[in-house]
Amino acid sequence: MTTTRTNRLRRPLLAGTTAVAAMAVTAGFMAASPEQATAATGPKLSLVAATGSVTLTSWKEEPGVYLDLGTYLTAEGTPLELKVTRKSYKDPVVVTQTVYEGGKAKAKTLPQGTVKDFSGLPGFAEITLTDKAGKKVVSRTESFCPNNASGRIRPDAPATSKYPESCPTNPFTLGSVWGVEKGWAANTYGGSYTQPVKLAAGTYTAKVGVAKKYRDLFGIADKPATVKVTVQERSWEEGNGVSAARSAAAGEHAGHGTAGGHAGHGAAHQAPAGHAGHHGPVKPSQAGAPETSGATPSYNVGHGPLKAAPPALPWALKKQQAALAGAQGADAAGPRTGDATGQTDGSRKAPALVPAAKRPTGKASVPDVPKPDLRSLPAYGITISDGTENVPGKDYLAFSANVWNAGPAQLVVDGFRSPGKAKMDAYQYFYDAKGKQVGYTPTGTMEWDPRPGHVHWHFTDFASYRLLKADKKEAVRSGKEAFCLANTDAVDYTVKNANWHPFNTDLATACGQENSISVREVLDVGSGDTYTQDLPGQSFDITDVPNGTYYIQVLANPAKRLKETNLDNNSALRKVVLGGKPGKRTVTVPAHDLVNAN
Secondary structure, eight states: OEEEOOOOOBOOOOOOOOOOOOOOOOSOOOOOOTTTSSOTTSOEEEEEESOSEEEEEEETTSSSBOOOOOEEEEEESSOEEEEEEOSSTTSOOEEEEEEEETTEEEEEEOOTTSOSSSSOEEEEEEEEEEOTTSOEEEEEEEEEOTTSSEEESSTTSOSSOOSOSOOBOOTTOOEEEEEEOTTEEEEOOOGGGSOOBOOOSEEEEEEEEEOHHHHHHHTOOSOOEEEEEEEEEEOTTSTTOHHHHHHHHHHHTOOOSOOSSGGGBOOSSBOOTTOOOSBOOOOTTTOOOSOOTTOOOOOOTTBOSSOOOOOOOOHHHHHHHHHHHHHHOGGGOSOOOSOBTTBOOSOSOOOOOOOOSSOOOSOOBOOSSOOOOEEEOOOEEEEEEEOTTTSTTOEEEEEEEEEEEOOSSOEEEEEEEOTTOSEEEEEEEEEOTTSOEEEEEEEEEEEEEOSTTTOEEEETTSEEEEEEETTSOEEEEOSOOOBOOOOOEEOBTTSTTOOSSOSOOSGGGTSOOTTOSEEEEEEOTTEEEEEEEOSBTTBEEOTTOOSEEEEEEEEESTTOOSOOSOSTTOEEEEEEEEEEETTEEEEEEOOBTTBOOO
16 A cells, blocks of 8 residues: 655646657668567567657756657567557556468467556666776666657558557556557657666667567567667756756657657657646656647646646757858757658647537437447545645645546537627537537536646536545545546546547647637547646645545546436546645555556
């Protein structure tokens, strides 16, 4: 179990949508020999280095150097496709590989324990660094998410990858799909989810290989990549000043962030980009990277448990920046913003799903067609906070909550505004198997939230949160029940009709402006929306709540206004034990079956 003592929630500056820039690997690939291949119809996987030398910056204000060495796993013949699932939170995470017989896909179960969670293949990359004298100064292993920043390795490869753009880190994820498209390469660098290393300025030789158990499992040749590494020391105060230096630092140890499209495919983990809200201290494995470069304003305060992670820049762009810096001075050293040939830095917003041109007319109806299935995940990110200077003398129980859509249909809600009205009228839409709209029903309202960090339209009565006593009777209710819907978390991409590339993954694409006349909010199949409850009025005021055992209830569709396939799975409970004294309250969070995360 996890015990969290009193602490003040941090409210970091957040980045907007981030993207990972794809690069074409110019190095040739090294195919495994027939005797090493997993099967005649399996993928041929190889480890390659995109460049023979890299320059890494050791910022004096940072804890060390991030080993973004430019090594990639390539796939030829067929894709590398892995499906990672668990039947319930009482069952371990298992993984199957998609292989082919006679052109037909079949599932091959990989050994038990191959994966521990949904964040990637543990201990996949083996990295050593030696100094000029040949002394080994670094020896470590890193996990590998096949959905990492990736790009094509040959012009006749598929133009886009069908696989998701991240590996989820939500502790209550149920299913994920990982893959390296054929003719593509995925970066083995773990990005902001790895730990930096202390390296003095100088030159080193890096050797990157694949662990033997994965070479045997996937038929990868034992041919480690060698990269010359030059480490330079710099300070944020040099050259362009703090902001530009920090931007450069973010670009230097990138590798994460959700891409707006496959021009910038992939993120090492779903952080989720742009949806980090007010949240309490997080574990190092959960913590995102520093503020990113090319960032738009913080649209998504309140959503998501993690900080947005920085966009990766292709080596070609890094070299171009270095050349510009040398030719034009320090002012050219920072990463450029905007999208151009060979560059996708994350400043471009993914297109929103457009609301209907006008509000529906005619008789409302709920046809017999597929509908969404809203389900709640147990609360997590649970901690004690105080009211800070705004509400002194108060104790609050803060937490993160997620409601997701198990399908098989999208949840589609449009809001329409009557001239001069403060609220929008909301309607839920229904579609047949061909995607044709065949019905609608009124489903409440949308309201404008002008508070800093929100500034968007909320759909009312989407979910509610209650602190229940040990006998399951209500003790405290959160004041938060209205939301802007966004696909922040990939909860289960193995369910029927799961959309691996949802558009509205950030609130900038989903929630409208103050002068909007209509808004469309969508929760895609397989995705969920995490909202952190840590502000007074949203988190539970436990100032006068006695110590003891309680349950945090996350309840989807509390008024039952939304039409679903099943209303019996909308509630999830998470046990907590309150202790301590006023001003120094504590919370102990027992494991939820096999999930031991607070």
